[in-house]
Amino acid sequence: MGLDTDIEKLPSHLPKTTDSILTFNKAIIEATHDYAVSYKINTAFYEQYGAEGWTIMEKTLELIPDNCFTIADAKRGDIGNTGKMYAKAFLKNMDFDSLTVSPYMGQDSVEPFLSYGKVVIVLGLTSNAGSKDFQHLSTGNGQLYETVIEKAATWGNPDNMMFVVGATQAEKLKEIRAIVPNHFLLVPGVGSQGGSLSEVSTFGINANCGLLVNSSRGIIYKSSDEGFAEAARAEARSLQAEMATYL
Amino acid sequence: MGLDTDIEKLPSHLPKTTDSILTFNKAIIEATHDYAVSYKINTAFYEQYGAEGWTIMEKTLELIPDNCFTIADAKRGDIGNTGKMYAKAFLKNMDFDSLTVSPYMGQDSVEPFLSYGKVVIVLGLTSNAGSKDFQHLSTGNGQLYETVIEKAATWGNPDNMMFVVGATQAEKLKEIRAIVPNHFLLVPGVGSQGGSLSEVSTFGINANCGLLVNSSRGIIYKSSDEGFAEAARAEARSLQAEMATYL
Numbered sequence: 001m002g003l004d005t006d007i008e009k010l011p012s013h014l015p016k017t018t019d020s021i022l023t024f025n026k027a028i029i030e031a032t033h034d035y036a037v038s039y040k041i042n043t044a045f046y047e048q049y050g051a052e053g054w055t056i057m058e059k060t061l062e063l064i065p066d067n068c069f070t071i072a073d074a075k076r077g078d079i080g081n082t083g084k085m086y087a088k089a090f091l092k093n094m095d096f097d098s099l100t101v102s103p104y105m106g107q108d109s110v111e112p113f114l115s116y117g118k119v120v121i122v123l124g125l126t127s128n129a130g131s132k133d134f135q136h137l138s139t140g141n142g143q144l145y146e147t148v149i150e151k152a153a154t155w156g157n158p159d160n161m162m163f164v165v166g167a168t169q170a171e172k173l174k175e176i177r178a179i180v181p182n183h184f185l186l187v188p189g190v191g192s193q194g195g196s197l198s199e200v201s202t203f204g205i206n207a208n209c210g211l212l213v214n215s216s217r218g219i220i221y222k223s224s225d226e227g228f229a230e231a232a233r234a235e236a237r238s239l240q241a242e243m244a245t246y247l
Numbered sequence: 248m249g250l251d252t253d254i255e256k257l258p259s260h261l262p263k264t265t266d267s268i269l270t271f272n273k274a275i276i277e278a279t280h281d282y283a284v285s286y287k288i289n290t291a292f293y294e295q296y297g298a299e300g301w302t303i304m305e306k307t308l309e310l311i312p313d314n315c316f317t318i319a320d321a322k323r324g325d326i327g328n329t330g331k332m333y334a335k336a337f338l339k340n341m342d343f344d345s346l347t348v349s350p351y352m353g354q355d356s357v358e359p360f361l362s363y364g365k366v367v368i369v370l371g372l373t374s375n376a377g378s379k380d381f382q383h384l385s386t387g388n389g390q391l392y393e394t395v396i397e398k399a400a401t402w403g404n405p406d407n408m409m410f411v412v413g414a415t416q417a418e419k420l421k422e423i424r425a426i427v428p429n430h431f432l433l434v435p436g437v438g439s440q441g442g443s444l445s446e447v448s449t450f451g452i453n454a455n456c457g458l459l460v461n462s463s464r465g466i467i468y469k470s471s472d473e474g475f476a477e478a479a480r481a482e483a484r485s486l487q488a489e490m491a492t493y494l
Binding site for chain 1: 253289294295299301323325327332333335336341350351352353354373376378379382387391
Protein backbone atom coordinates (compact mmCIF):
# COMPACT_ATOMS: atom_id res chain seq x y z
CA MET A 1 0.00 0.00 0.00
CA GLY A 2 1.34 3.34 -0.99
CA LEU A 3 0.99 6.18 1.49
CA ASP A 4 1.05 8.90 -1.18
CA THR A 5 -0.76 11.28 1.11
CA ASP A 6 -1.58 14.62 -0.49
CA ILE A 7 -2.99 17.40 1.63
CA GLU A 8 -5.21 18.48 -1.28
CA LYS A 9 -6.87 15.06 -1.42
CA LEU A 10 -7.58 14.57 2.27
CA PRO A 11 -11.19 13.85 3.28
CA SER A 12 -13.08 17.11 3.35
CA HIS A 13 -13.75 17.06 7.11
CA LEU A 14 -10.02 17.18 7.91
CA PRO A 15 -8.37 20.61 8.06
CA LYS A 16 -5.80 21.15 5.31
CA THR A 17 -2.79 21.08 7.63
CA THR A 18 0.30 18.91 7.76
CA ASP A 19 -0.96 17.46 11.07
CA SER A 20 -3.93 16.07 9.17
CA ILE A 21 -1.54 14.03 7.02
CA LEU A 22 -0.48 12.13 10.12
CA THR A 23 -4.08 11.79 11.35
CA PHE A 24 -5.03 10.40 7.95
CA ASN A 25 -2.05 8.02 7.72
CA LYS A 26 -2.74 6.69 11.23
CA ALA A 27 -6.37 5.93 10.42
CA ILE A 28 -5.44 4.35 7.08
CA ILE A 29 -2.71 2.14 8.57
CA GLU A 30 -4.93 0.98 11.44
CA ALA A 31 -7.75 0.17 9.02
CA THR A 32 -5.66 -1.68 6.42
CA HIS A 33 -2.72 -3.42 8.07
CA ASP A 34 -4.59 -6.74 8.27
CA TYR A 35 -4.54 -6.83 4.48
CA ALA A 36 -1.24 -5.14 3.62
CA VAL A 37 2.10 -6.95 3.73
CA SER A 38 3.94 -3.74 3.04
CA TYR A 39 3.65 0.05 3.13
CA LYS A 40 5.44 2.25 0.63
CA ILE A 41 6.12 5.88 1.52
CA ASN A 42 6.69 8.13 -1.47
CA THR A 43 9.17 10.64 -0.07
CA ALA A 44 8.21 13.45 -2.47
CA PHE A 45 4.84 13.82 -0.80
CA TYR A 46 6.58 14.57 2.51
CA GLU A 47 9.61 16.53 1.28
CA GLN A 48 7.34 19.14 -0.22
CA TYR A 49 6.64 20.29 3.36
CA GLY A 50 10.32 20.61 4.25
CA ALA A 51 11.52 19.72 7.75
CA GLU A 52 7.93 19.45 8.98
CA GLY A 53 7.13 16.93 6.25
CA TRP A 54 10.23 14.95 7.12
CA THR A 55 9.06 14.68 10.71
CA ILE A 56 5.64 13.49 9.54
CA MET A 57 7.34 10.86 7.39
CA GLU A 58 9.31 9.62 10.43
CA LYS A 59 6.19 9.54 12.59
CA THR A 60 4.23 7.72 9.88
CA LEU A 61 6.93 5.08 9.70
CA GLU A 62 6.63 4.51 13.45
CA LEU A 63 2.91 3.79 13.04
CA ILE A 64 3.50 0.89 10.66
CA PRO A 65 3.37 -2.51 12.42
CA ASP A 66 6.70 -4.33 12.65
CA ASN A 67 5.48 -7.27 10.60
CA CYS A 68 4.89 -5.06 7.56
CA PHE A 69 7.74 -4.49 5.11
CA THR A 70 8.47 -0.78 4.75
CA ILE A 71 9.62 0.87 1.52
CA ALA A 72 11.08 4.35 1.14
CA ASP A 73 10.15 5.18 -2.44
CA ALA A 74 12.86 7.79 -2.68
CA LYS A 75 14.51 6.93 -6.01
CA ARG A 76 17.87 8.05 -4.69
CA GLY A 77 21.23 7.14 -6.19
CA ASP A 78 24.67 8.60 -5.64
CA ILE A 79 28.20 7.34 -5.27
CA GLY A 80 30.45 6.30 -2.43
CA ASN A 81 30.20 8.44 0.65
CA THR A 82 27.13 10.30 -0.61
CA GLY A 83 25.28 7.07 -1.32
CA LYS A 84 26.17 5.85 2.17
CA MET A 85 24.61 8.98 3.66
CA TYR A 86 21.33 8.40 1.86
CA ALA A 87 21.48 4.77 2.96
CA LYS A 88 22.13 5.81 6.54
CA ALA A 89 19.28 8.34 6.47
CA PHE A 90 16.66 5.86 5.30
CA LEU A 91 17.89 2.38 6.22
CA LYS A 92 19.58 3.06 9.57
CA ASN A 93 18.28 6.26 11.13
CA MET A 94 14.67 5.91 9.97
CA ASP A 95 14.99 2.12 9.83
CA PHE A 96 13.08 1.57 6.58
CA ASP A 97 13.37 -2.04 5.40
CA SER A 98 14.10 -0.95 1.84
CA LEU A 99 14.70 1.95 -0.52
CA THR A 100 14.14 2.49 -4.25
CA VAL A 101 17.28 3.44 -6.20
CA SER A 102 17.86 4.71 -9.74
CA PRO A 103 20.56 2.68 -11.54
CA TYR A 104 21.82 5.28 -14.05
CA MET A 105 25.14 5.88 -12.24
CA GLY A 106 26.00 2.16 -12.05
CA GLN A 107 27.43 -0.23 -9.50
CA ASP A 108 29.08 2.22 -7.10
CA SER A 109 25.79 4.12 -6.81
CA VAL A 110 23.81 0.98 -5.86
CA GLU A 111 26.23 -0.90 -3.60
CA PRO A 112 26.32 1.71 -0.78
CA PHE A 113 22.65 0.84 -0.17
CA LEU A 114 23.51 -2.80 0.48
CA SER A 115 25.60 -2.07 3.57
CA TYR A 116 22.84 -1.98 6.19
CA GLY A 117 21.48 -5.52 5.74
CA LYS A 118 18.29 -4.13 4.20
CA VAL A 119 16.85 -4.37 0.68
CA VAL A 120 17.68 -2.12 -2.26
CA ILE A 121 14.95 -1.88 -4.90
CA VAL A 122 16.47 -0.97 -8.27
CA LEU A 123 14.39 0.73 -10.96
CA GLY A 124 14.13 -1.77 -13.81
CA LEU A 125 11.21 -1.14 -16.13
CA THR A 126 8.98 1.66 -14.89
CA SER A 127 5.26 2.09 -15.52
CA ASN A 128 5.34 5.57 -17.07
CA ALA A 129 5.21 6.62 -20.71
CA GLY A 130 8.77 7.97 -20.48
CA SER A 131 10.12 4.47 -19.87
CA LYS A 132 10.30 4.15 -23.67
CA ASP A 133 12.82 7.01 -23.94
CA PHE A 134 15.81 5.11 -22.56
CA GLN A 135 14.74 1.85 -20.88
CA HIS A 136 13.66 0.32 -24.19
CA LEU A 137 16.81 1.25 -26.10
CA SER A 138 18.57 -1.73 -27.62
CA THR A 139 21.99 -2.29 -26.05
CA GLY A 140 23.08 -5.21 -28.19
CA ASN A 141 22.15 -7.51 -25.29
CA GLY A 142 18.42 -6.94 -25.19
CA GLN A 143 16.96 -3.64 -24.10
CA LEU A 144 18.47 -1.31 -21.51
CA TYR A 145 16.08 -2.39 -18.73
CA GLU A 146 17.07 -6.02 -19.30
CA THR A 147 20.76 -5.13 -19.18
CA VAL A 148 20.18 -3.12 -16.01
CA ILE A 149 18.33 -5.96 -14.29
CA GLU A 150 20.82 -8.59 -15.41
CA LYS A 151 23.87 -6.60 -14.33
CA ALA A 152 22.46 -5.17 -11.10
CA ALA A 153 21.39 -8.66 -10.02
CA THR A 154 25.08 -9.60 -9.86
CA TRP A 155 25.73 -6.86 -7.27
CA GLY A 156 23.40 -8.37 -4.72
CA ASN A 157 21.19 -11.42 -4.30
CA PRO A 158 17.47 -12.19 -4.10
CA ASP A 159 17.53 -11.51 -0.35
CA ASN A 160 18.90 -7.97 -0.52
CA MET A 161 17.76 -6.76 -3.93
CA MET A 162 14.44 -6.29 -5.70
CA PHE A 163 13.46 -4.62 -8.98
CA VAL A 164 10.73 -2.17 -9.89
CA VAL A 165 8.67 -3.42 -12.83
CA GLY A 166 5.60 -1.39 -13.71
CA ALA A 167 2.27 -3.18 -13.95
CA THR A 168 1.57 -1.42 -17.23
CA GLN A 169 4.37 -3.53 -18.74
CA ALA A 170 2.97 -6.89 -17.58
CA GLU A 171 3.76 -8.68 -20.84
CA LYS A 172 7.47 -8.00 -20.23
CA LEU A 173 7.37 -9.82 -16.90
CA LYS A 174 7.87 -13.17 -18.60
CA GLU A 175 11.22 -12.10 -20.06
CA ILE A 176 12.21 -10.43 -16.79
CA ARG A 177 11.44 -13.63 -14.88
CA ALA A 178 13.85 -15.44 -17.22
CA ILE A 179 16.60 -13.03 -16.10
CA VAL A 180 15.75 -12.91 -12.38
CA PRO A 181 13.65 -15.98 -11.54
CA ASN A 182 14.11 -15.62 -7.79
CA HIS A 183 14.04 -11.89 -7.06
CA PHE A 184 11.02 -10.15 -5.65
CA LEU A 185 9.58 -7.49 -7.94
CA LEU A 186 7.93 -4.30 -6.75
CA VAL A 187 5.04 -3.69 -9.12
CA PRO A 188 3.43 -0.25 -9.08
CA GLY A 189 0.81 0.89 -11.54
CA VAL A 190 -2.08 -1.46 -10.73
CA GLY A 191 -5.34 0.46 -10.50
CA SER A 192 -5.26 4.14 -11.33
CA GLN A 193 -2.35 3.75 -13.78
CA GLY A 194 -4.21 0.99 -15.64
CA GLY A 195 -2.12 -2.11 -14.87
CA SER A 196 -3.91 -5.46 -14.67
CA LEU A 197 -3.38 -7.53 -11.52
CA SER A 198 -4.40 -10.64 -13.40
CA GLU A 199 -1.76 -10.18 -16.10
CA VAL A 200 0.92 -9.19 -13.59
CA SER A 201 0.23 -12.39 -11.66
CA THR A 202 0.14 -14.62 -14.74
CA PHE A 203 3.57 -13.51 -15.89
CA GLY A 204 5.27 -12.53 -12.64
CA ILE A 205 4.53 -15.02 -9.87
CA ASN A 206 7.31 -17.41 -8.88
CA ALA A 207 7.49 -20.21 -6.31
CA ASN A 208 7.74 -17.73 -3.44
CA CYS A 209 5.13 -15.38 -4.91
CA GLY A 210 7.91 -12.99 -5.86
CA LEU A 211 5.60 -10.03 -6.33
CA LEU A 212 4.94 -7.01 -4.17
CA VAL A 213 2.07 -5.27 -5.93
CA ASN A 214 1.49 -1.68 -4.94
CA SER A 215 -1.72 0.30 -4.93
CA SER A 216 -1.83 3.82 -3.54
CA ARG A 217 -4.56 6.22 -4.62
CA GLY A 218 -6.97 3.39 -5.46
CA ILE A 219 -7.08 2.47 -1.78
CA ILE A 220 -6.36 5.54 0.31
CA TYR A 221 -8.68 7.89 -1.59
CA LYS A 222 -11.50 5.39 -2.07
CA SER A 223 -13.79 7.71 -0.12
CA SER A 224 -13.40 11.36 0.80
CA ASP A 225 -15.96 11.45 3.61
CA GLU A 226 -15.67 10.55 7.29
CA GLY A 227 -15.82 6.85 6.45
CA PHE A 228 -12.57 7.04 4.44
CA ALA A 229 -10.70 4.54 6.61
CA GLU A 230 -13.45 1.93 6.42
CA ALA A 231 -13.67 2.45 2.66
CA ALA A 232 -9.90 2.00 2.37
CA ARG A 233 -10.13 -1.17 4.48
CA ALA A 234 -12.82 -2.60 2.20
CA GLU A 235 -10.76 -1.80 -0.89
CA ALA A 236 -7.58 -3.29 0.60
CA ARG A 237 -9.52 -6.42 1.57
CA SER A 238 -10.94 -6.72 -1.92
CA LEU A 239 -7.51 -6.37 -3.55
CA GLN A 240 -6.01 -8.86 -1.09
CA ALA A 241 -8.80 -11.34 -1.87
CA GLU A 242 -8.20 -10.96 -5.60
CA MET A 243 -4.47 -11.51 -5.09
CA ALA A 244 -5.19 -14.63 -3.02
CA THR A 245 -7.01 -16.21 -5.97
CA TYR A 246 -3.89 -15.83 -8.12
CA LEU A 247 -1.74 -17.44 -5.44
CA MET B 248 31.56 25.27 -4.65
CA GLY B 249 30.06 22.19 -3.12
CA LEU B 250 28.86 22.47 0.45
CA ASP B 251 29.30 18.76 1.19
CA THR B 252 29.56 19.44 4.88
CA ASP B 253 30.24 16.35 6.96
CA ILE B 254 30.10 16.58 10.74
CA GLU B 255 33.03 14.13 10.98
CA LYS B 256 35.24 16.42 8.93
CA LEU B 257 34.55 19.71 10.69
CA PRO B 258 37.52 21.64 12.06
CA SER B 259 38.53 20.09 15.36
CA HIS B 260 37.67 23.16 17.47
CA LEU B 261 33.99 22.95 16.48
CA PRO B 262 31.76 20.65 18.56
CA LYS B 263 30.43 17.68 16.57
CA THR B 264 26.83 18.91 16.50
CA THR B 265 24.45 19.71 13.68
CA ASP B 266 24.56 23.38 14.73
CA SER B 267 28.25 23.36 13.86
CA ILE B 268 27.37 22.47 10.27
CA LEU B 269 25.57 25.79 9.97
CA THR B 270 28.39 27.67 11.73
CA PHE B 271 30.87 26.08 9.33
CA ASN B 272 28.76 26.75 6.21
CA LYS B 273 28.26 30.39 7.22
CA ALA B 274 31.99 30.96 7.66
CA ILE B 275 32.80 29.17 4.40
CA ILE B 276 30.21 31.10 2.37
CA GLU B 277 31.31 34.45 3.82
CA ALA B 278 34.94 33.65 3.07
CA THR B 279 34.47 32.36 -0.47
CA HIS B 280 31.52 34.10 -2.14
CA ASP B 281 33.79 36.64 -3.84
CA TYR B 282 35.26 33.78 -5.85
CA ALA B 283 32.30 31.42 -6.29
CA VAL B 284 29.63 31.95 -8.94
CA SER B 285 27.60 29.08 -7.56
CA TYR B 286 27.05 26.92 -4.48
CA LYS B 287 25.98 23.30 -4.75
CA ILE B 288 24.30 21.64 -1.79
CA ASN B 289 24.50 17.87 -1.79
CA THR B 290 21.23 16.93 -0.12
CA ALA B 291 22.45 13.56 1.21
CA PHE B 292 24.75 15.30 3.66
CA TYR B 293 21.74 17.05 5.22
CA GLU B 294 19.11 14.30 4.92
CA GLN B 295 21.21 12.01 7.07
CA TYR B 296 20.20 14.21 10.02
CA GLY B 297 16.50 13.97 9.27
CA ALA B 298 14.22 16.95 9.88
CA GLU B 299 17.01 18.79 11.69
CA GLY B 300 19.31 18.36 8.71
CA TRP B 301 16.59 19.60 6.39
CA THR B 302 16.28 22.77 8.47
CA ILE B 303 20.05 23.29 8.30
CA MET B 304 19.90 22.89 4.52
CA GLU B 305 17.19 25.56 4.33
CA LYS B 306 19.15 27.91 6.59
CA THR B 307 22.34 27.33 4.60
CA LEU B 308 20.52 28.24 1.41
CA GLU B 309 19.44 31.54 2.98
CA LEU B 310 23.07 32.40 3.69
CA ILE B 311 24.06 32.23 0.03
CA PRO B 312 24.18 35.67 -1.66
CA ASP B 313 21.45 36.29 -4.24
CA ASN B 314 23.94 36.74 -7.06
CA CYS B 315 25.24 33.17 -6.65
CA PHE B 316 23.51 30.38 -8.58
CA THR B 317 22.26 27.70 -6.18
CA ILE B 318 22.16 23.99 -7.00
CA ALA B 319 20.31 21.28 -5.10
CA ASP B 320 22.39 18.22 -5.92
CA ALA B 321 19.52 15.90 -5.09
CA LYS B 322 19.51 13.53 -8.08
CA ARG B 323 15.75 13.19 -7.88
CA GLY B 324 13.52 11.92 -10.66
CA ASP B 325 9.92 10.76 -10.61
CA ILE B 326 6.86 11.09 -12.78
CA GLY B 327 3.92 13.46 -13.04
CA ASN B 328 2.51 14.57 -9.74
CA THR B 329 5.38 13.09 -7.74
CA GLY B 330 7.98 14.88 -9.84
CA LYS B 331 6.07 18.11 -9.36
CA MET B 332 6.24 17.69 -5.60
CA TYR B 333 10.01 17.31 -5.66
CA ALA B 334 10.17 20.33 -7.96
CA LYS B 335 7.97 22.32 -5.61
CA ALA B 336 10.06 21.31 -2.58
CA PHE B 337 13.35 22.43 -4.05
CA LEU B 338 12.59 25.03 -6.74
CA LYS B 339 9.63 26.82 -5.19
CA ASN B 340 9.53 26.34 -1.42
CA MET B 341 13.28 26.39 -0.87
CA ASP B 342 13.84 28.53 -3.96
CA PHE B 343 16.92 26.76 -5.27
CA ASP B 344 17.86 27.98 -8.77
CA SER B 345 18.39 24.43 -10.02
CA LEU B 346 18.19 20.74 -9.20
CA THR B 347 20.05 17.66 -10.45
CA VAL B 348 17.81 14.95 -11.94
CA SER B 349 18.42 11.34 -12.99
CA PRO B 350 17.12 10.65 -16.52
CA TYR B 351 16.45 6.89 -16.29
CA MET B 352 12.64 7.24 -16.21
CA GLY B 353 12.52 9.47 -19.31
CA GLN B 354 10.73 12.60 -20.43
CA ASP B 355 7.82 12.63 -17.98
CA SER B 356 10.28 12.36 -15.09
CA VAL B 357 12.30 15.38 -16.24
CA GLU B 358 9.62 17.77 -17.49
CA PRO B 359 7.93 18.34 -14.09
CA PHE B 360 11.14 20.07 -13.02
CA LEU B 361 10.84 22.61 -15.84
CA SER B 362 7.62 24.12 -14.54
CA TYR B 363 9.04 26.64 -12.05
CA GLY B 364 11.14 28.71 -14.45
CA LYS B 365 14.34 27.35 -12.93
CA VAL B 366 17.05 25.06 -14.30
CA VAL B 367 17.02 21.28 -14.39
CA ILE B 368 20.46 19.65 -14.46
CA VAL B 369 20.24 16.20 -16.06
CA LEU B 370 22.82 13.52 -15.29
CA GLY B 371 24.68 12.89 -18.54
CA LEU B 372 28.08 11.31 -18.07
CA THR B 373 29.01 11.01 -14.42
CA SER B 374 32.50 11.02 -12.95
CA ASN B 375 32.35 7.70 -11.08
CA ALA B 376 33.70 4.28 -12.09
CA GLY B 377 30.14 2.92 -12.32
CA SER B 378 29.39 5.26 -15.22
CA LYS B 379 30.78 2.50 -17.45
CA ASP B 380 28.05 0.04 -16.41
CA PHE B 381 25.21 1.66 -18.35
CA GLN B 382 26.17 5.15 -19.57
CA HIS B 383 28.75 3.75 -21.99
CA LEU B 384 26.49 1.08 -23.49
CA SER B 385 26.12 1.37 -27.22
CA THR B 386 22.55 2.24 -28.21
CA GLY B 387 23.00 2.14 -31.97
CA ASN B 388 23.16 5.94 -31.90
CA GLY B 389 26.34 6.45 -29.95
CA GLN B 390 26.55 5.55 -26.29
CA LEU B 391 23.72 5.83 -23.79
CA TYR B 392 24.99 9.10 -22.28
CA GLU B 393 25.06 10.67 -25.74
CA THR B 394 21.52 9.48 -26.45
CA VAL B 395 20.40 10.82 -23.07
CA ILE B 396 21.94 14.23 -23.66
CA GLU B 397 20.68 14.46 -27.24
CA LYS B 398 17.11 13.47 -26.36
CA ALA B 399 16.82 15.36 -23.07
CA ALA B 400 18.07 18.53 -24.79
CA THR B 401 14.89 18.49 -26.88
CA TRP B 402 12.72 18.68 -23.72
CA GLY B 403 14.14 22.03 -22.67
CA ASN B 404 16.54 24.64 -23.94
CA PRO B 405 19.96 26.02 -22.96
CA ASP B 406 18.27 28.48 -20.58
CA ASN B 407 16.42 25.91 -18.48
CA MET B 408 18.54 22.80 -18.81
CA MET B 409 22.12 21.80 -18.04
CA PHE B 410 23.95 18.47 -18.04
CA VAL B 411 26.26 16.84 -15.55
CA VAL B 412 29.53 15.75 -17.17
CA GLY B 413 32.22 14.45 -14.85
CA ALA B 414 35.65 16.04 -15.03
CA THR B 415 37.22 12.58 -15.06
CA GLN B 416 35.74 12.13 -18.55
CA ALA B 417 37.19 15.35 -19.97
CA GLU B 418 38.14 13.78 -23.31
CA LYS B 419 34.43 13.09 -23.94
CA LEU B 420 33.58 16.77 -23.62
CA LYS B 421 34.47 17.39 -27.25
CA GLU B 422 31.83 14.95 -28.48
CA ILE B 423 29.32 16.25 -25.95
CA ARG B 424 29.92 19.81 -27.15
CA ALA B 425 29.04 18.62 -30.65
CA ILE B 426 25.64 17.48 -29.32
CA VAL B 427 24.90 20.45 -27.02
CA PRO B 428 27.08 23.37 -28.14
CA ASN B 429 25.12 25.95 -26.14
CA HIS B 430 24.14 24.26 -22.88
CA PHE B 431 25.94 24.88 -19.64
CA LEU B 432 27.59 21.79 -18.18
CA LEU B 433 27.97 21.10 -14.49
CA VAL B 434 31.38 19.50 -14.07
CA PRO B 435 32.11 17.76 -10.78
CA GLY B 436 35.20 15.70 -10.11
CA VAL B 437 37.94 18.32 -10.36
CA GLY B 438 40.40 17.99 -7.49
CA SER B 439 39.91 15.09 -5.11
CA GLN B 440 38.34 12.86 -7.80
CA GLY B 441 41.30 13.50 -10.12
CA GLY B 442 39.75 15.53 -12.95
CA SER B 443 41.93 18.11 -14.70
CA LEU B 444 40.63 21.67 -14.92
CA SER B 445 42.92 22.33 -17.86
CA GLU B 446 41.51 19.42 -19.90
CA VAL B 447 37.95 20.23 -18.94
CA SER B 448 38.47 23.80 -20.14
CA THR B 449 40.18 22.80 -23.37
CA PHE B 450 37.35 20.56 -24.45
CA GLY B 451 34.34 22.10 -22.73
CA ILE B 452 34.43 25.91 -22.96
CA ASN B 453 32.02 27.55 -25.39
CA ALA B 454 31.41 31.19 -26.32
CA ASN B 455 29.55 31.86 -23.05
CA CYS B 456 32.01 29.83 -20.97
CA GLY B 457 29.39 27.08 -20.70
CA LEU B 458 31.06 25.37 -17.75
CA LEU B 459 30.18 25.33 -14.10
CA VAL B 460 33.10 23.49 -12.51
CA ASN B 461 32.51 22.20 -9.02
CA SER B 462 34.99 21.66 -6.24
CA SER B 463 33.84 20.61 -2.77
CA ARG B 464 36.23 18.86 -0.41
CA GLY B 465 39.29 20.42 -2.04
CA ILE B 466 38.13 23.83 -0.86
CA ILE B 467 36.03 23.42 2.26
CA TYR B 468 38.39 21.01 4.04
CA LYS B 469 41.62 22.73 2.99
CA SER B 470 42.43 23.28 6.65
CA SER B 471 40.99 21.69 9.77
CA ASP B 472 42.15 24.30 12.25
CA GLU B 473 40.64 27.62 13.30
CA GLY B 474 41.85 29.25 10.08
CA PHE B 475 39.68 26.93 7.95
CA ALA B 476 37.65 29.74 6.39
CA GLU B 477 40.72 31.74 5.36
CA ALA B 478 42.30 28.57 3.94
CA ALA B 479 39.12 27.87 1.97
CA ARG B 480 39.14 31.46 0.70
CA ALA B 481 42.73 31.13 -0.50
CA GLU B 482 41.95 27.84 -2.24
CA ALA B 483 38.80 29.25 -3.88
CA ARG B 484 40.78 32.30 -5.04
CA SER B 485 43.49 30.07 -6.47
CA LEU B 486 41.00 27.92 -8.39
CA GLN B 487 39.18 31.02 -9.65
CA ALA B 488 42.49 32.49 -10.84
CA GLU B 489 43.34 29.26 -12.66
CA MET B 490 39.90 29.25 -14.31
CA ALA B 491 40.37 32.87 -15.38
CA THR B 492 43.48 31.94 -17.34
CA TYR B 493 41.46 29.42 -19.37
CA LEU B 494 38.80 32.03 -20.10
